[in-house]
Amino acid sequence: MTDLPTESVDLTWVNGRLTPTPEAVVPAGDFGLLYGEGLFETMRARGGRIAYLDRHLERLHRSAGEIGLPLPGDEELRNGLAEILAAAGEGELRARLTVTRGVAGSPEAPANVPPTVMITVRPAAPPPSGWIACWSPYRRDEASPLSRVKSTCFFLNLLARREARARGMDEALLLNTRGELAEGSLANLFLRFGDRLCTPPVEAGLLPGVTRSVLLERAGEIGLSAEEVSLAPEDLCRADAAYATNSGVGIVPITTVEGRVIGPATADEVLEGLRSLLWRPGDFQTP
Amino acid sequence: MTDLPTESVDLTWVNGRLTPTPEAVVPAGDFGLLYGEGLFETMRARGGRIAYLDRHLERLHRSAGEIGLPLPGDEELRNGLAEILAAAGEGELRARLTVTRGVAGSPEAPANVPPTVMITVRPAAPPPSGWIACWSPYRRDEASPLSRVKSTCFFLNLLARREARARGMDEALLLNTRGELAEGSLANLFLRFGDRLCTPPVEAGLLPGVTRSVLLERAGEIGLSAEEVSLAPEDLCRADAAYATNSGVGIVPITTVEGRVIGPATADEVLEGLRSLLWRPGDFQTP
Numbered sequence: 001m002t003d004l005p006t007e008s009v010d011l012t013w014v015n016g017r018l019t020p021t022p023e024a025v026v027p028a029g030d031f032g033l034l035y036g037e038g039l040f041e042t043m044r045a046r047g048g049r050i051a052y053l054d055r056h057l058e059r060l061h062r063s064a065g066e067i068g069l070p071l072p073g074d075e076e077l078r079n080g081l082a083e084i085l086a087a088a089g090e091g092e093l094r095a096r097l098t099v100t101r102g103v104a105g106s107p108e109a110p111a112n113v114p115p116t117v118m119i120t121v122r123p124a125a126p127p128p129s130g131w132i133a134c135w136s137p138y139r140r141d142e143a144s145p146l147s148r149v150k151s152t153c154f155f156l157n158l159l160a161r162r163e164a165r166a167r168g169m170d171e172a173l174l175l176n177t178r179g180e181l182a183e184g185s186l187a188n189l190f191l192r193f194g195d196r197l198c199t200p201p202v203e204a205g206l207l208p209g210v211t212r213s214v215l216l217e218r219a220g221e222i223g224l225s226a227e228e229v230s231l232a233p234e235d236l237c238r239a240d241a242a243y244a245t246n247s248g249v250g251i252v253p254i255t256t257v258e259g260r261v262i263g264p265a266t267a268d269e270v271l272e273g274l275r276s277l278l279w280r281p282g283d284f285q286t287p
Numbered sequence: 288m289t290d291l292p293t294e295s296v297d298l299t300w301v302n303g304r305l306t307p308t309p310e311a312v313v314p315a316g317d318f319g320l321l322y323g324e325g326l327f328e329t330m331r332a333r334g335g336r337i338a339y340l341d342r343h344l345e346r347l348h349r350s351a352g353e354i355g356l357p358l359p360g361d362e363e364l365r366n367g368l369a370e371i372l373a374a375a376g377e378g379e380l381r382a383r384l385t386v387t388r389g390v391a392g393s394p395e396a397p398a399n400v401p402p403t404v405m406i407t408v409r410p411a412a413p414p415p416s417g418w419i420a421c422w423s424p425y426r427r428d429e430a431s432p433l434s435r436v437k438s439t440c441f442f443l444n445l446l447a448r449r450e451a452r453a454r455g456m457d458e459a460l461l462l463n464t465r466g467e468l469a470e471g472s473l474a475n476l477f478l479r480f481g482d483r484l485c486t487p488p489v490e491a492g493l494l495p496g497v498t499r500s501v502l503l504e505r506a507g508e509i510g511l512s513a514e515e516v517s518l519a520p521e522d523l524c525r526a527d528a529a530y531a532t533n534s535g536v537g538i539v540p541i542t543t544v545e546g547r548v549i550g551p552a553t554a555d556e557v558l559e560g561l562r563s564l565l566w567r568p569g570d571f572q573t574p
Binding site: 025026027040107139158 | 321446449
């Protein structure tokens with residue numbers, strides 16, 4: 001199966017069984033399906049390796065602890081990823097790892113059953129050159145534990161994104177219930193003011209993305225001072241540049257918000273530097 | 288299959304196929320599983336009929352409109368319900384009807400594919416005599432469209448409920464982001480002050496339950512004046528009685544909140560009257 005052309009790769013691994021995605025099934029009684037009791041990670045892959053796999057697994061463990069979701073051993077997750085990537089071949093890929101509670105009987109007092117593990121691999125889309133954004137009417141509840149984890153209760157984010165598209169925009173930006181900037185529907189946000197690179201703290205009600213953590217750590221390498229700081233929606237209009245970050249897509253400049261141009265109307269010379277911090281060959285790890 | 292003993296009934300119908308629940312499967316690519324894009328209704332059934340079926344279908348349509356979820360025709364839903372109830376036989380049952388987006392390709396721009404319809408039937412549990420309750424640390428976001436629909440993004444409710452049980456309680460009560468009383472984790476709430484029966488309005492960030500709508504309409508028959516009114520958490524301690532309502536369980540008195548007894552420590556003579564308003568023989572409708 002290593003000869004499959006990458007553009008047609010669409011494979012799914014469910015609890016040890018690898019098939020083309022259209023043939024993959026899960027039990028109808030899975031609590032992921034019935035109640036949204038599940039977590040997922042979306043990861044960039046190439047050549048059988050996954051960018052920042054250790055960080056993704058660490059976040060998965062932290063999130064599972066936060067909501068009380070039992071996880072299988074890392075060995076099982078790594079074996080599944082290795083198997084599906086071997087079948088998917090070369091090329092730029094996106095892998096999604098989903099773990100749900102499984103078929104656990106009583107929703108109030110779930111039985112101790114094996115979780116459902118599902119991995120899907122598809123070709124990565126080419127990176128967009130920029131996103132035009134709008135404000136979403138929906139809010140992140142910074143008091144909810146689900147605001148800090150990548151839960152399969154993801155639909156409000158999708159709805160925000162689809163409504164942005166229906167308005168001819170690419171991405172929707174969400175505030176929290178205190179009116180602070182939280183995140184995009186599918187991405188974390190960074191604002192650049194000169195050589196300061198700012199992103200809202202986790203307490204603002206956002207998912208701490210892996211790409212976000214890499215940029216916070218490495219921004220100093222290109223002379224930027226990175227910090228987590230509470231941001232107001234008005235700060236977007238004052239920024240020299242705004243970036244959306246997402247583990248599948250990378251770093252995407254946000255060019256306008258509700259039609260208002262962000263930053264000076266010149267090419268952002270920092271973008272390439274930021275992109276050079278991400279997805280270095282050594283960042284891709286063998287499962 | 289009509290001879291199955293009711294206590295062992297556990298059937299699932301998925302897109303026209305009826306099987307014992309353990310054999311039922313859905314595609315792994317279903318957006319209900321991947322993103323929590325789905326709605327459900329939990330209904331009381333007996334003798335092949337469903338209590339308030341028309342109201343449940345009406346709510347499903349209203350909810351689907353709210354989040355843009357395509358529904359199959361009512362004919363298909365009714366046929367599925369009739370088929371599974373015929374197989375389940377007599378006895379008190381709970382039916383859950385779930386509709387998800389299906390396998391829709393792009394999450395941002397879903398394809399126009401048939402939704403997944405899933406119906407499960409199980410024996411109804413005997414009604415609890417009362418629930419002891421606690422306050423949940425989680426909030427209902429009254430600004431979210433998901434607060435008003437029974438979405439499969441249901442996990443925060445479950446988490447609240449499980450945490451209540453871990454504290455030795457039965458039910459968790461949730462406030463909204465303005466600090467007003469919203470609902471229980473699995474039920475609507477009513478407070479009784481003398482002959483006034485009060486429940487928070489939908490704008491407080493709650494799912495307008497079918498049992499709730501029946502009580503609002505019929506309370507006058509037993510001399511109560513029912514109203515939707517904003518309630519504060521302190522109002523619970525002033526009430527003569529508090530009730531949780533849920534289409535699967537019916538009407539359950541809430542006896543204490545965080546250990547504090549609600550109402551006078553005498554039997555609530557109104558409870559039986561309220562229960563007489565619900566699940567009348569004529570309320571059960573043939574699918």
